Amino acid sequence: MLEYREEEDAMARYGMSIGVKGPIDTAKMKVIDALKTQGFGVLTEIDVQKTLKEKLGVDFEPYLILGACNPDLAHQALSADRSIGLLLPCNVVLRASGEHVEVSIMDPELMFNMVDEETKTALAAVALESKRRLQAVLETLSSSSASRA
Numbered sequence: 001m002l003e004y005r006e007e008e009d010a011m012a013r014y015g016m017s018i019g020v021k022g023p024i025d026t027a028k029m030k031v032i033d034a035l036k037t038q039g040f041g042v043l044t045e046i047d048v049q050k051t052l053k054e055k056l057g058v059d060f061e062p063y064l065i066l067g068a069c070n071p072d073l074a075h076q077a078l079s080a081d082r083s084i085g086l087l088l089p090c091n092v093v094l095r096a097s098g099e100h101v102e103v104s105i106m107d108p109e110l111m112f113n114m115v116d117e118e119t120k121t122a123l124a125a126v127a128l129e130s131k132r133r134l135q136a137v138l139e140t141l142s143s144s145s146a147s148r149a
Contacts, residue, residue, distance in 0.1 A: 014111075017104040018138045019097070024062040027094055027101035031066065034140040035092070038133040040068040043089050062096035073130050080122040087111055090134065103141060105134045 020027040032042055044067035052060045067089035077084045093104045108130035112123050 019100040034137040066092040
């Protein structure tokens with residue numbers, strides 16, 4: 001089983017991460033392809049570096065936030081609790097770090113811990129399946145990186 005990076009920051013507490021060799025644009029394409037294989041599409045893309053430069057005039061490392069959604073899993077979650085939309089889509093963060101890109105994904109099981117017990121029970125299978133698929137995304141990226149190393 002893939003071992004995820006333990007980061008020193010808060011991401012280690014609520015996310016799953018892996019390093020991908022190469023520039024952020026290449027990593028982004030690999031991430032999007034891996035997400036597609038697990039039934040996720042990218043609904044939004046935020047270029048944090050560009051936004052901070054334009055809005056605040058500050059420099060920031062290359063940093064993207066992709067809003068990924070699996071329509072079937074989202075429908076199941078929203079059917080159980082319409083308010084769950086506040087927790088969607090699944091954020092995937094790509095952050096340039098030296099010669100690799102740190103790819104981090106929110107842990108759906110931890111995310112759903114924010115909901116009441118009744119909703120948590122109703123969504124347990126959805127959270128577990130979401131996590132399984134997102135871990136498979138990271139496994140694909142790990143295999144992809146290892147095969148090019």
